[in-house]
Amino acid sequence: MSQTFIEILRRALDEELARDPAVHLLGEDVAAGGAFGVTRGLAEKHGSPRVRNTPISESAMAGVATGAALRGLRPVLEIMFIDFLTLALDCLVNQSAKYRYMSGGQLAVPMVVRTQAGAAGGAAAQHSQSLEAWLIHVPGLVVVAPSSPVEAYGLLKSAIRLGDPVLFIEHKRLYAMKEALPADVQLPQIGTARVARAGDDVTVIAYSAMVRNALEAAAELARGGISVEVIDLRTLVPLDMASIAASVSKTHRVVVAHEAVRNAGVGAEIAARIGSELFDELDAPVARVACPFAPIPFAPELERALLPGTADIVHAVRALPG
Amino acid sequence: MGSRKSSARLQARREGHGSTSPGTLTISDCKRMYRALWRIRIFESQVQRLAAAGEVPGFPHLSSGQEAVAVGVCAHLTREDALFTSHRGHGHVLAKGSDLEAAFAEILGRESGLCRGRGGSMHLVDAANGVLGATGVVAGNLSLAAGAAWAAQARGEKSISVVFFGDGATGAGAFHETLNLASLWKLPLLLVCENNGYAEFTSREEHSKVMQVSAFAAPYGMAARTIDGNDLLAVHAAAGEAIAGLRRGEGPYLLECMTYRMAGHFVGDAQHYRSKEEIAAVKEKCPIERLKRYLIGRAVAESELETIAGDARQEVGQAVERARAAPRPDPARVLDYVYSSPALAATEGCG
Numbered sequence: 001m002s003q004t005f006i007e008i009l010r011r012a013l014d015e016e017l018a019r020d021p022a023v024h025l026l027g028e029d030v031a032a033g034g035a036f037g038v039t040r041g042l043a044e045k046h047g048s049p050r051v052r053n054t055p056i057s058e059s060a061m062a063g064v065a066t067g068a069a070l071r072g073l074r075p076v077l078e079i080m081f082i083d084f085l086t087l088a089l090d091c092l093v094n095q096s097a098k099y100r101y102m103s104g105g106q107l108a109v110p111m112v113v114r115t116q117a118g119a120a121g122g123a124a125a126q127h128s129q130s131l132e133a134w135l136i137h138v139p140g141l142v143v144v145a146p147s148s149p150v151e152a153y154g155l156l157k158s159a160i161r162l163g164d165p166v167l168f169i170e171h172k173r174l175y176a177m178k179e180a181l182p183a184d185v186q187l188p189q190i191g192t193a194r195v196a197r198a199g200d201d202v203t204v205i206a207y208s209a210m211v212r213n214a215l216e217a218a219a220e221l222a223r224g225g226i227s228v229e230v231i232d233l234r235t236l237v238p239l240d241m242a243s244i245a246a247s248v249s250k251t252h253r254v255v256v257a258h259e260a261v262r263n264a265g266v267g268a269e270i271a272a273r274i275g276s277e278l279f280d281e282l283d284a285p286v287a288r289v290a291c292p293f294a295p296i297p298f299a300p301e302l303e304r305a306l307l308p309g310t311a312d313i314v315h316a317v318r319a320l321p322g
Numbered sequence: 323m324g325s326r327k328s329s330a331r332l333q334a335r336r337e338g339h340g341s342t343s344p345g346t347l348t349i350s351d352c353k354r355m356y357r358a359l360w361r362i363r364i365f366e367s368q369v370q371r372l373a374a375a376g377e378v379p380g381f382p383h384l385s386s387g388q389e390a391v392a393v394g395v396c397a398h399l400t401r402e403d404a405l406f407t408s409h410r411g412h413g414h415v416l417a418k419g420s421d422l423e424a425a426f427a428e429i430l431g432r433e434s435g436l437c438r439g440r441g442g443s444m445h446l447v448d449a450a451n452g453v454l455g456a457t458g459v460v461a462g463n464l465s466l467a468a469g470a471a472w473a474a475q476a477r478g479e480k481s482i483s484v485v486f487f488g489d490g491a492t493g494a495g496a497f498h499e500t501l502n503l504a505s506l507w508k509l510p511l512l513l514v515c516e517n518n519g520y521a522e523f524t525s526r527e528e529h530s531k532v533m534q535v536s537a538f539a540a541p542y543g544m545a546a547r548t549i550d551g552n553d554l555l556a557v558h559a560a561a562g563e564a565i566a567g568l569r570r571g572e573g574p575y576l577l578e579c580m581t582y583r584m585a586g587h588f589v590g591d592a593q594h595y596r597s598k599e600e601i602a603a604v605k606e607k608c609p610i611e612r613l614k615r616y617l618i619g620r621a622v623a624e625s626e627l628e629t630i631a632g633d634a635r636q637e638v639g640q641a642v643e644r645a646r647a648a649p650r651p652d653p654a655r656v657l658d659y660v661y662s663s664p665a666l667a668a669t670e671g672c673g
Contacts, residue, residue: 024476049476055506060465060499067469067483070454071404073476075469090496094459095466103447104438105659107454139660163662191666238666 002178008149009038009114009170011181012156013076017046020074023160026052026065027078027114035080036116036175062088062113066096066165069111074160082117082169083126089134096165097140109165112156118171118209118259119296119307128296128303130208130260135167136236136269142166142190143236147211149179151194154187155234162190171209171259191238195247199229202317203247205270206257207233210289210308214257217313226317236266244270245278252283255316259308262290284320289313347558349620353630355393355554356617359610360634362389362413365422366585368642369412369429369443377646379431382443385413387552387584390609391516392417394557395484395577398565404454404470404483406463409444410516410583411456414486420448422641423648432648439651440659452481461487461494464513468500471509471574482510482568489517489526489535501542501576508573512564515576516551518583536578544574551579552609555616582607 003011016023025039031053033040043051054061058079065075079085085092096109119128135143142164146152152170159166188194196211197218206214211232218228229247233240248254254274256267271286289312297303347355366384373382385392388410396417399405407414415425420436428435429443436448444458454470457463467485474481491497492515504511515535519526526533539546545567549560557579564575584604605611614627661667 052507055499055502057499057503059496060468060503063462063465063496063500064469064472064503067404067406067454067466067471068473068476069469070466071470071473073473090459090462091465094462095455095457099455100662101659102437102441102445103449103455103659104436104440106437106447106449108662110662142661142666162666164666189665 002180003149005149005152005170005174005177006036006038008153008179008181009156010040010042012153013039014042014045016157016160017042017050022072022074023076024050024052024068024073025076025078026054026061028054028056028080030078034078038114039078058084058087059090062091062096065111065113066091066099066109069109069165070099070107074110076112076114076160079113079115081127082115082131083129085113085115085131088113092141092165092167093138097138100164101140108163110163112159112166112168114156114168114170116170116172118173119303120173122298122300122303123172123296124298125295130258130291132167132169132236133260133265136266140165141237143169144190144234145169145171145208145236146234147196147206147208147232148174149177150181150185151232151234153181154185155190158187158190166190169208173209174212188234191235191240193231193233193235193240193243195229195243196232197228197230199227199251201227201251202253202255202320203229203231203244203251204255204257204313204317205231205233205244207236207266208259210257210259213310214313216310217317220310220314221317228317239270239273241273241277244274248274248278249281252281253320253322254282255287255289255313255320257289257308257313257316259291261293262288263293265290283322287316287320289316347555349617349622352555352613352617353622355397355558356610356613356627357630357634358393358417359389359554359613360631361422361638362392362416363610364635364638365412365416365426368426368638370585372430372642378429378443380442380444382412382429383410384585385410387604387608388516388518388581389413390554390557390613391486391514391551391579391581394554395512395514395561397558398562399452399484400481401450401452402479402481403452404467404474404481405452406454406467406470406483406485407446407456408460408463408487408491409456409458410488411446411486412443415446415448415453415456418448418451418453420446420451420453422638423644424448426642427645427648430645430648431650432645433651434645434648461491461496463487464491464496464500465503468504468509468511471504471511472507474510475507480569482512482565484512484514486514486516489515489519490529491515492532492535492538493529498538501538501544504574505542505544508571510568510571511574512561512568513574513576514561515578516581517578518581534578536576539576544576545572546576546578548578548580551581552607552612554609554613584608
């Protein structure tokens with residue numbers, strides 16, 4: 001039976017709530033199902049104390065989740081749009097991320113902040129951003145960005161069980177995507193990338209919804225005789241350099257693709273790492289596919305014009321020298 | 323919410339006794355608290371002395387003059403209760419019963435410090451004693467304290483959560499968000515505002531039209547009271563009453579303690595914003611002097627009080643010397659404690 005990304009997230013949350021009484025959900029409208037229906041029915045099933053609506057107070061919500069995590073709960077906080085995460089950043093950056101360190105290991109913040117990012121359908125400049133690069137800059141945070149329903153299922157469960165604060169970034173364009181959950185699904189270890197498609201000529205490194213575009217690009221390029229390996233990073237912190245190195249050592253050509261702007265993006269970090277750690281393996285400079293440096297526009301033709309997609313990845317791979 | 327009954331209760335709690343009666347405090351309790359006040363005062367003076375001598379990294383913030391709030395409130399707390407404080411938190415940590423030497427060693431950045439030298443003056447944590455954190459961001463800890471209160475409530479525990487903050491915190495959105503949420507969820511949270519008249523260098527008149535912090539409670543449906551925070555007996559009585567209500571599940575309480583920061587904002591602050599007359603009036607407001615006058619009035623010999631102060635001085639002095647002699651952290655361990663496991667920390671390469 002195939003399920004949408006939203007349904008499969010709900011299933012993971014449902015199972016984690018049943019497994020561990022410390023798991024609590026909170027966020028705006030979550031008891032009513034949340035803005036996207038991810039938590040629908042969970043308050044009825046697990047009780048409203050465990051699936052709790054909050055006022056529209058992102059700053060306090062992040063603090064409440066952090067304080068509860070210090071006392072042994074495993075809160076899963078929903079921040080409706082990553083754009084609103086800006087309001088919670090004092091707590092996440094100054095407190096949640098640093099608690100273990102500042103306390104010399106006495107305390108931990110095992111919590112997950114689920115948030116929804118990316119552009120689709122005219123959500124415009126304040127509901128469409130990809131702000132993950134801000135988060136990977138903060139020691140102590142773990143940043144996860146799943147690329148499919150099945151991936152989201154395992155990664156969310158692993159994130160909830162981790163002893164660290166995790167930013168779990170869901171792309172709105174993936175919400176309707178359907179997959180069947182295998183009976184023997186394994187929970188991935190946080191910090192391990194996966195090979196989404198094996199290939200020999202070029203490595204395309206992507207995460208979140210851009211993995212779908214990378215796979216489409218790989219299929220198209222295969223018809224032209226170019227064999228593309230697609231690495232799905234799954235987590236941005238920790239960054240699985242070993243998997244990247246294994247692929248680059250095989251293909252010697254790399255394109256990093258993400259929806260966030262190019263400037264100081266995740267791709268810049270990966271390109272720098274590959275450049276310094278795998279310089280001898282490279283037959284070409286690392287190329288980046290990313291959003292031009294502009295806010296996300298409202299009109300559909302403008303949104304399409306700005307966002308990077310499959311064609312940009314195909315073009316970037318074809319443009320690699322050699 | 324909003325029922326006639328709960329409104330009546332709120333009103334009753336707001337009015338309180340308005341009394342400075344010692345309640346159940348015996349003279350012996352008072353003497354013990356007199357010592358507790360002195361321990362903090364001397365601790366802070368040692369921080370000041372060693373900061374001036376260049377032995378204290380960073381910029382510590384002293385709570386001298388505000389000791390009665392820490393001692394009066396913490397007298398009602400157990401190790402199971404959660405305590406959160408601000409950048410001006412040394413006194414609260416000591417009043418909650420954390421070890422003098424470990425606290426001082428942390429302020430000196432030593433491996434034997436409460437946080438192994440990773441936190442420092444503004445981030446004292448003593449988890450085993452319920453001291454769950456201090457933040458350098460004004461108002462930053464209010465919501466965390468609410469979260470700890472929520473955890474206790476969710477698990478049906480009787481413990482409460484207390485957060486200390488200054489009057490400057492009322493300018494932050496986090497203050498208002500937390501009051502609203504804590505009241506809505508009826509959390510066992512005591513919000514203790516130490517209204518010392520200054521937000522850093524700016525007097526209350528210059529940063530808010532709302533002169534009493536307790537006035538913010540009523541709109542959020544929260545009980546509150548303003549008391550003389552330099553009167554230990556008043557603090558003890560009011561905090562005891564508020565905390566008893568919290569333990570009965572009556573919801574959060576905002577206790578505003580009017581006090582006075584005898585020190586500058588930070589060690590080295592020249593305090594140009596204060597008049598000479600204002601600084602001269604400090605002694606009159608001193609909570610230690612006031613408790614001393616009370617005890618002498620209750621036939622305690624001044625010499626006995628001097629002995630208590632002397633003992634505290636000796637105790638703190640010895641702890642400080644042990645802390646100064648303690649080993650410094652090993653620079654090779656600077657990357658410890660970032661993540662729950664080394665596998666997660668391995669994200670960074672050799673660049």
